[in-house]
Amino acid sequence: MTPAFPTPAWLVGCGNMAGAMVEGWRRAGADFSGVTVIRPSGTPVDGIRTVTTLPNETPRFVMLGFKPQKLDEVAPSLAAKCGPDTVVVSLLAGVEVSSLRARIPLVRAIVRVLPNLPVAIGAGVLPVHGDGDAVHEVVELLRPLGLVIATEEEDGLAAIGAIAGAGPAYVARFADALAEAGTANGVEGDALGIALQTLVGTAALMQATGENGRQLSKRVASPGGTTEAGLAVLEEDGALSGLVARTIEAAIRRGRELAQAAAIDRPERLA
Ligand SMILES: NC(=O)c1ccc[n+]([C@@H]2O[C@H](COP(=O)([O-])OP(=O)(O)OC[C@H]3O[C@@H](n4cnc5c(N)ncnc54)[C@H](OP(=O)(O)O)[C@@H]3O)[C@@H](O)[C@H]2O)c1
Incomplete structure (x- = not known):
């Protein structure tokens, strides 16, 4: 099925990962007419309107494709533009729904996705976690990009992401x-x-x-x-399994550190 974005749709940040998703959607024949890419460099994305600042409209779909470290910089102006019908899809590794909700509070839903780069050729793995019926809609949109797995628990996202994302x-x-x-x-x-x-x-x-x-x-x-x-x-003394286990554990540890850094414990940081 041809992927259809709820419009207006914004892709805020379009680097390696969001760019790979765009490629996957393009291969699947997506209609980008109601989609806008917002990125500070203004580097054009083929076939999609690209701007450097948030447009003057209320988006129904917003995908966060910037680095987690940029969240506090981007969230205040974004939160001011979003409305009660906006579905926010976050690619930010390690940043929990509650942290996003605290910064972008009045939206319909926040859905996290931890994709991997093979989404560009429709062969990705995409664990998804978020609220309510919006998860179903996001799953449908992501389906052409690869294997989509909705997880009940938010921790499940990180566990799959640690293997498939990295x-x-x-x-x-x-x-x-x-x-x-x-x-x-x-x-x-x-x-x-x-x-x-x-x-x-x-x-x-x-x-x-x-x-x-x-x-x-x-x-x-x-x-x-x-x-x-x-x-x-x-396999000598579990060499391969041990090396891989330590590799994955290090990634999970780093994910927890990032989640902690983004957790809202200081209300004055909210816009
Ligand atoms: N790479 C992966 O395999 C992977 C896997 C899972 C999840 N993720 C997540 O995906 C997100 C993006 O990672 P990436 O590897 O794609 O990073 P990236 O290639 O560095 O791209 C970052 C994008 O963010 C944009 N950006 C920077 N500051 C911004 C701002 N103030 N407002 C709006 N956009 C801004 C950049 O704009 P310019 O293009 O103009 O510089 C760029 O398009 C991260 O949160 C990461 O955790 C990545």
Whole structure:
């Protein structure tokens, strides 16, 4: 189904992540005629009206695509423009609904989404959490961007986000490492291309068969063979699981720090 924005719709901030979502929506044939991008640089976004300050209208849909650190700078003027029909969709990692609600109080709903960059090609993961029936509407709008998962608990958002939001960075670095090891061991030419096709093929195969990694790796590794020798290193004393667990825990810890920094405990900070 073609994605339809409630209009007027504002995309406040359109960098890496909001820009990737725009690409995903564009691929899905979205109508951007009622959409405005607001960004300080005014850098044009292809096919969408782009301005540097908030327009003189009451938006029905506002997506927050700036960094969490900018929230206090942006929220007062934004809150003054929003109305009781406005649905606010926040991409801000670690900033809870209650913190957003305290700064943008009089809107119909606040919905958080923690997407990942593959939304640009409709292959993202998008955990969603927020209030009431607006969640359903936001889910419909996001559906062309990938796998949308509505979570009951706000903590569920951070847990999925820690794997899927940051995940492309970890998987991309694993691809680099695979390619570098290939080059170091005599692969000529496009080692990264080979590593990527290996990742894509493996993921697609696991999706098609429903196997988990242990099951699939058993099918690759024959007893006493080459893969088994490699796996013995990768899994020595839980090396891989331990490294990944520490990586995810560090991201979750940082998310909590950001949430705390944004939490409203000083009412004088409110506009
Ligand atoms: N990147 C990810 O993978 C990822 C994943 C999940 C969630 N997120 C969340 O997505 C949000 C954006 O991250 P990003 O990586 O896309 O950042 P980014 O590439 O740095 O983009 C930030 C955007 O915010 C705009 N901006 C800065 N100050 C502003 C202001 N005062 N008013 C309005 N817009 C302003 C910038 O405008 P200019 O373009 O004019 O400079 C830019 O378009 C963050 O809150 C992050 O937590 C990101």
